[in-house]
Amino acid sequence: MYWKYCVGRILNGIVIYAILIFIFSTLFNATMEQTLTARIEEEVRAEMMSLDTRMTPEEVNRYIIERRADKYRLYRLEKPTWKRIIWRATNALTFNFGRATIIRSSAGETDVWTIISECIPRTILLFTTAIFINIILGLWLGLKKAQRAGGLMDKTTSIGTMIVYGMPSWWLGMIMIMFFVYTVKIFPSGGLHSMPPPVGWAYYIDLLHHMALPVLTLVVIGFWGGAFLIRNIVLGILQEDYIMAARARGFPERKVLYGHAMRTAAPPIVTMALLSLLASVGGNIIFEGIFSWPGLGNLYWIAIEQNDVPVLMGNLSITTALYIGGLVLLDLIYGFLDPRIKVGGRR
Amino acid sequence: MKWIDIKTGLQEFWKELKEVKFGIAGLILLFIFILIVFINPYIVPFPEGSSRWRDIGYWVDNPRSVPPIWVNWFSSLKYAPSLAVHDYSISEEQIGGMKVKEVVFSYNYSYDIPPTDIIFHCHYQGSPVIVFSMERPDNEVIELIKKPLPLSEGEKIRVAIGRASKIEAYNFGSKFDREDDRISRDMVVPTKIFFSEAKVGIFRNPIPLKGVYKVTAMIILPGEDDRVEDAHISFLGSVSGLLGTDNSRRDIWSGIAAGVKWALIIGSLTALISVSVGVIYGVTSAYLGGWQDALMQRIFEIFISVPLLPLLIVMSAVFKPNIWALILMMCIFFWVGPVKTVRSIGLQIKEETFIEASRAFGASGSRIIFKHMVPLLIPYAFAMMALYIPGAILYEATISLLGLGDATIVTWGQILHDAMTGGAVLQGMWWWVVPPGLSIALVGMTFAFIGFAMDKILHPKLRTR
Numbered sequence: 001m002y003w004k005y006c007v008g009r010i011l012n013g014i015v016i017y018a019i020l021i022f023i024f025s026t027l028f029n030a031t032m033e034q035t036l037t038a039r040i041e042e043e044v045r046a047e048m049m050s051l052d053t054r055m056t057p058e059e060v061n062r063y064i065i066e067r068r069a070d071k072y073r074l075y076r077l078e079k080p081t082w083k084r085i086i087w088r089a090t091n092a093l094t095f096n097f098g099r100a101t102i103i104r105s106s107a108g109e110t111d112v113w114t115i116i117s118e119c120i121p122r123t124i125l126l127f128t129t130a131i132f133i134n135i136i137l138g139l140w141l142g143l144k145k146a147q148r149a150g151g152l153m154d155k156t157t158s159i160g161t162m163i164v165y166g167m168p169s170w171w172l173g174m175i176m177i178m179f180f181v182y183t184v185k186i187f188p189s190g191g192l193h194s195m196p197p198p199v200g201w202a203y204y205i206d207l208l209h210h211m212a213l214p215v216l217t218l219v220v221i222g223f224w225g226g227a228f229l230i231r232n233i234v235l236g237i238l239q240e241d242y243i244m245a246a247r248a249r250g251f252p253e254r255k256v257l258y259g260h261a262m263r264t265a266a267p268p269i270v271t272m273a274l275l276s277l278l279a280s281v282g283g284n285i286i287f288e289g290i291f292s293w294p295g296l297g298n299l300y301w302i303a304i305e306q307n308d309v310p311v312l313m314g315n316l317s318i319t320t321a322l323y324i325g326g327l328v329l330l331d332l333i334y335g336f337l338d339p340r341i342k343v344g345g346r347r
Numbered sequence: 348m349k350w351i352d353i354k355t356g357l358q359e360f361w362k363e364l365k366e367v368k369f370g371i372a373g374l375i376l377l378f379i380f381i382l383i384v385f386i387n388p389y390i391v392p393f394p395e396g397s398s399r400w401r402d403i404g405y406w407v408d409n410p411r412s413v414p415p416i417w418v419n420w421f422s423s424l425k426y427a428p429s430l431a432v433h434d435y436s437i438s439e440e441q442i443g444g445m446k447v448k449e450v451v452f453s454y455n456y457s458y459d460i461p462p463t464d465i466i467f468h469c470h471y472q473g474s475p476v477i478v479f480s481m482e483r484p485d486n487e488v489i490e491l492i493k494k495p496l497p498l499s500e501g502e503k504i505r506v507a508i509g510r511a512s513k514i515e516a517y518n519f520g521s522k523f524d525r526e527d528d529r530i531s532r533d534m535v536v537p538t539k540i541f542f543s544e545a546k547v548g549i550f551r552n553p554i555p556l557k558g559v560y561k562v563t564a565m566i567i568l569p570g571e572d573d574r575v576e577d578a579h580i581s582f583l584g585s586v587s588g589l590l591g592t593d594n595s596r597r598d599i600w601s602g603i604a605a606g607v608k609w610a611l612i613i614g615s616l617t618a619l620i621s622v623s624v625g626v627i628y629g630v631t632s633a634y635l636g637g638w639q640d641a642l643m644q645r646i647f648e649i650f651i652s653v654p655l656l657p658l659l660i661v662m663s664a665v666f667k668p669n670i671w672a673l674i675l676m677m678c679i680f681f682w683v684g685p686v687k688t689v690r691s692i693g694l695q696i697k698e699e700t701f702i703e704a705s706r707a708f709g710a711s712g713s714r715i716i717f718k719h720m721v722p723l724l725i726p727y728a729f730a731m732m733a734l735y736i737p738g739a740i741l742y743e744a745t746i747s748l749l750g751l752g753d754a755t756i757v758t759w760g761q762i763l764h765d766a767m768t769g770g771a772v773l774q775g776m777w778w779w780v781v782p783p784g785l786s787i788a789l790v791g792m793t794f795a796f797i798g799f800a801m802d803k804i805l806h807p808k809l810r811t812r
Contacts (some may be wrong), residue, residue, distance in 0.1 A: 016652045031665045159369060162799055166737030166791010168744055171763065171784030174772050182775055282654040283738075286745050300657065304664050304749055316661045323654040 005335050013328040018093060020320055025089040028313060032088065033077065035101065035309040040071045097314035102306040103299075112314040116299065120318070122192060123288065123295030126211065127280045130218035135273050137223040142230025143257060149235055161224040173217045173290040180213055187213040190292035214291045218280075226276065233268045237261045267337035271330060278326045281319060360726070363804045370800025376793040384608045392588060396601030397608075400757045407505070409596040410463040410583035414778050418586060424459040429584035446568040452580045454560045461542035461555065462582040464509035467564060473573030474498040478565040479508050484558025487545055489519050508562070509538045509583075516540040520549045591778035594769045599762070603782050606759040609670070610790050613743045613758075614736035617674050621681035622732045629686040630720045633693030634712065644690075650683045659742060663751040670753040673746065677739055685731045689724060696720050726805060733798030737791030744787055759783035 025032075044067050048060065055063070072078050076087050091097070097112035105115045145154040181189045188194070193206045237243065238261055246256045288297035296319060303312040364370045388394040399405040410429065419425055432452045439448050467479070479491035491512045496504060516537035521529060523545045530550050542560075543553030566575050589600035632643040662668070662676055696702065697720070705715055746752055747760025748767065762783040766772070771779040 012648075013652075016649055019649055020652060028661070028665055158799075162369065162795035163788070163792050165795035166741060167788035168741055168748075168784060170745070170748065171780075171787065174763075174767070174780050174784070178772050178775060178777060178780065182773070281657075283656045283742070283745075285656060286660070286749065289749075300660055301749065304660070304751070309665075312661055312664060316657050319654050319657045320652075324652045327652060 002335060006332055009328055009331050009335075013324050017321060017324050018089075020324075021092045021317060022085075022089045024313070024316065024320075025085050025092060029081070029085050029088065031309055032313060033084070036075055036077065039101065040068065040075070040077075043071065044068055092313070092317045095318075097317070098310045100311045101308045103302060103308050103311050112310050115311060116296070116314055116318050119294060119296045119299050120322070122293065123281075123285070123297065126214060126288070126293055126295060127218070127277060127284075129211065130215045130222065131273055131277050131280070133215065133219050134222045134226045134276070135269070137219065138226025138230050139269070141223065141227035143234060145227060145231040146234035146238060147253075147257065149231070154231070157224065158228060161228040164221050164224050167221060169217060169221045169284055170287045170290045172221055173214065173287060176213055176217050177290065190290075192294050210293075214287070214293055218284075218287070222276065226272065229272050230265070230269060233265050233272075234261055237264050240264075267334060270337065271334055274326060274330045274333065278323060278330070281323050281326065285319070356726075360804070364800060367800040367803055369796045370803075373793050373796025373800060376789070377797065380607055380611060380790065380793065383604055384611065387604050387608070391598070391601040391604045393598050393601040396598060397605035397757055400597065400602060400605070401754065403595065406592075406596040406598070408466065408581060408583070409592050409598060410585065410587050411592065411596050412594045412774075412776060412779075413463065413585055413587050413592055414776075415589055415591040415600075416584075416586045417589075425457075426460040426586040427456065427458040427462045427582065427584050429462070429582065429587050430454070431579055431581040433579045435578065435580075446573070448566040448568065448575065450564045450566065450578055452562045452564075454562065454580075454582060455558075456542055456555075456560055457557045458585075459555050460585040461538045462509075462584050463536075463538060464507055464583040465538065465562065466581045466583065467506040467508055467578070468503070468581065469575050469578040470501055470503050471496060471499060471573070471575045472501050473568065473570040475569070475573050475575055476567045477506065478567070479506075479512075480563045480565070481541060482561040482563065483541070483545075484556060484560065485545060487519075489515060489541060491515050509541070512537045519545075523547065524549050590782050591776075593762075593765060593771075593776075593779050595765075599779060599782060602757050602762050603759070603786055605757045606762065606783065606786065607790075609756055609758045610740050610787070613670070613674060614740045614790070614794070615732075617677045617681060617739035618732040618735035620674075620678045622685055622728050622735060624678070624682040625685040625731075626689050626721060626724055626728050627716070628682065629689030630693045630716055630724065632686070633690045634697055634716050634720060636697075647683055647686050650680060653680060655680050656742065656745060659746060660749060660751065663746050663749075667751070668753070670743075670756055673743060673753065674739075677742055681735065681739065684735065685728070689727075692724060692727070693720060696723055726801070730798050730801035730805060733794045733801060736794040740787060740790060759787050 044064055047067060048064060051060065051063070069078075076084055079087070095113050097116075099110040100112050100115060103115055104110060105118055107114075109115070141157060145157060148154055177189060180187045188210055191210060193203065193210055197203055198206050234257075243256060243260055246260050247253075251259075285295075285297035286300065288295045289301035292298060296315060299311065299315050302308070303315060364374075383390070387397070393405070395405060414426070416428055419428075432454060434452070436451045437448060439446065441447070467477070474496055476493065476495045478493045481489045481491060483489070489512075491508055492506075492515065494506050494511075513532065513535050517529075517532050517535050517540075520535070520540045524547055528548065528551055535550075539553055540549060542555060543549050544556045546554075548554070562580060564578065564580075568575070588598045590603060591599055593599060628643065628647075632640050632647075635643070658680070659673075659676060663673065666672070668676060702715060702719060705719060710718075743752070743758060744760030744763065747758050748764050750764050750768070752758060752761045752764070754761075760783075763780070766776070766779045766783070769776075769779070
């Protein structure tokens with residue numbers, strides 16, 4: 001039963017997410033509380049400044065101690081450690097990450113969730129565009145490679161795959177900026193749009209103009225790997241008996257390739273596309289910082305530079321949620337495309 | 348598995364690897380990298396560069412932010428390289444009871460872009476006063492700074508004549524240039540004025556004046572025992588070293604060469620530990636089966652659901668690990684990679700008759716796992732390791748790029764972090780940005796060559812149709 005499988009997989013994802021959040025709050029509890037106590041001290045001091053000046057020193061002292069105890073109660077700092085960890089984990093699970101120390105959202109708000117939720121669509125936009133183009137180019141090149149496996153083009157492009165294998169995308173980004181922004185001045189150096197942003201259609205054209213260079217970088221570094229994987233998938237299928245049968249029946253090569261081989265290759269290719277999207281979240285996200293593309297990856301740079309611990313932690317939780325969400329989605333799509341799972345067979 | 352088995356296995360492997368050309372290329376590259384690690388002190392101009400990378404004093408005699416020497420081969424304008432002049436002519440006289448020594452260094456200037464600075468070095472005793480001046484090929488004499496040295500007992504001193512003579516350079520230039528062509532006094536680059544023709548335009552469009560320059564240091568020794576020894580003068584070039592210098596005067600080639608060692612250590616250690624753990628974990632899970640397998644798979648699922656880089660970044664930002672702790676942190680999350688494949692291979696091996704036979708002999712579980720199952724997976728494990736090394740190097744570089752790396756060592760990521768914060772991209776200092784990234788890519792390529800070659804041998808099906 002497909003829907004049973006779906007529910008099971010989603011529940012599984014939620015449980016894993018909860019476990020991870022719990023582990024994170026245990027790991028980072030001390031740091032979080034350090035930030036919190038520093039903030040409480042600051043707030044108490046600020047309140048003291050605005051106090052009535054006629055109070056005696058003892059009264060002031062008592063007041064400070066009272067206020068501090070109040071705040072500690074508010075943030076449950078007086079409870080035992082394990083209770084605080086659970087409280088913090090539940091907060092993170094309900095997307096209640098508290099307030100940022102320095103970073104502000106574009107509307108000037110300090111709520112961490114508001115700041116992060118602004119960034120999510122931008123990250124998704126950038127990476128899905130790049131991966132979409134990657135897959136199209138990869139399909140085109142991969143099929144060519146598979147058709148003439150072992151040929152000159154297959155060999156040279158495979159070497160290309162290996163050349164970019166360990167190349168940092170952010171380094172390529174730096175080189176691209178040096179060349180396309182400062183030497184040949186055709187692209188803007190970074191950001192989401194020009195300042196002030198244009199209105200109407202011009203806004204989208206401006207957005208595309210700003211997106212072009214990061215997407216180009218991701219494509220230049222990414223499509224080799226995609227083509228290589230697609231080649232391997234298709235090549236594996238081309239060795240199957242039914243392909244030989246189709247060829248024996250005299251179907252033209254195009255039809256064999258697109259009609260027979262591609263149909264079987266679709267599920268693994270979709271998996272590959274989603275996996276590379278996930279790999280971007282898991283390993284490539286810092287890349288945004290080079291282009292000052294204001295997504296989740298850039299937020300990591302800013303949070304580290306400004307030492308804004310709540311934003312850093314919130315960002316980690318959200319990235320994890322997105323990542324696990326992607327993994328679940330991957331399994332659901334795979335289950336949908338692979339009939340063996342749909343009918344409840346063993347994976 | 349006996350030694351003879353390993354030997355024949357390796358021989359067969361080598362025979363097959365010889366057929367894969369890029370595998371050989373990968374091995375050669377790897378050999379070169381390892382060679383660089385061992386002969387490092389002999390091929391870099393600053394052998395202590397690795398340990399004293401952040402010691403400003405060590406790099407003080409390098410020019411700041413200049414391109415590599417070999418740009419002269421491609422550029423129509425010739426840049427002056429760094430040069431130390433140890434030969435001098437000396438004359439001595441007595442003026443009013445004080446000893447006055449005149450030391451003259453000559454420098455043949457035949458370039459278009461002048462050196463960035465002139466540095467005078469000596470050991471001295473007492474408190475002498477040094478007056479510098481420069482005689483140019485056009486017989487103009489520029490009075491440079493006067494430097495009274497603080498009292499010392501045979502200490503070493505270095506005087507930056509060029510940088511310190513801004514006012515003198517400005518005054519010299521203003522004698523020739525039109526009033527409205529002058530630039531602000533702070534913007535003056537003294538060496539540009541010194542090595543240019545004395546005519547209109549010396550400030551804004553200087554024309555190089557080639558020929559022999561004489562730098563004179565007139566040393567006035569007031570005391571009886573005052574001495575100056577070991578004097579030499581160095582011209583800091585407008586090009587330097589194999590790969591230029593950064594904005595802290597560090598020689599980039601020395602840094603790149605030092606980074607090879609760390610890249611190899613980080614990559615191979617992480618890959619070795621994590622792939623070994625992953626293979627053993629996968630095989631054990633497959634062999635045990637039942638609820639133990641199910642439990643191990645649940646744990647595996649949790650680890651695989653972690654977005655690795657973000658967590659590593661946050662952990663590095665919070666715990667500030669040194670390089671060994673960072674390697675350990677990477678191992679904690681890297682080991683999941685091979686588990687899935689290994690487990691499925693393990694499930695197949697488990698059904699083989701020889702496993703059944705050894706179980707019938709009463710072999711223990713650990714014996715079967717380590718003696719019979721794991722050895723079969725060793726070739727696969729090596730291919731996995733080779734393909735994991737670039738990933739580990741890349742993660743370390745990314746952590747370092749954010750400025751969270753171990754500050755006691757030099758890695759390519761840290762050089763790139765300095766380049767980012769030093770505005771190298773903005774100023775077009777390609778010699779600072781390209782080499783470290785290219786090195787990361789090259790090491791990655793080396794191991795990709797080796798890994799893909801092994802993979803090709805292990806999966807002959809994909810070789811051709």
